Amino acid sequence: MRTIPQVINQTMRYGDWLFDSQKEAQDAADLAAWDRRDAIEREVSFGDLLEECCEFTPAQRQTFMEALARSNKSDLHTIFCLLDQAKEAIVKRRLAGGE
Incomplete structure (x- = not known):
């Protein structure tokens, strides 16, 4: 049987991983948008x-x-x-x- 601190700790690690993967996806989208803008600026x-x-x-x-x-x-x-x-x-x- 797990103790409450262990359950909380595992839940927090899962929450951190979930947040990090969402943040990573947002960062990748932001970088792609920045690269697109940079390419358009160079084409002017x-x-x-x-x-x-x-x-x-x-x-x-x-x-x-x-x-x-x-x-x-x-x-x-x-x-x-x-x-x-x-x-x-x-x-x-x-x-x-x-x-």
């Missing part, structure tokens, strides 16, 4: 980025052009951020299944 071409920049809102266009004209260090950061937003929009669209 210069042409794709320029096409997406053509879809900027008027405020984004104005900010981009003003930063380009001034060309300070902070303006370079602004340009980078706007280009990154455009790339992110492409990646999100492709992840959702659109082109």
Whole structure:
């Protein structure tokens, strides 16, 4: 006959194993999603980025052009951020299944 501590201990080990296998499956799914996103990011071409920049809102266009004209260090950061937003929009669209 088993004692209660032994039963609890075995039950906890089974629970830990069950949780770990579920966590492992979730980790594998997360890694696969990350790899897919990474591959899509690497596939974004210069042409794709320029096409997406053509879809900027008027405020984004104005900010981009003003930063380009001034060309300070902070303006370079602004340009980078706007280009990154455009790339992110492409990646999100492709992840959702659109082109």
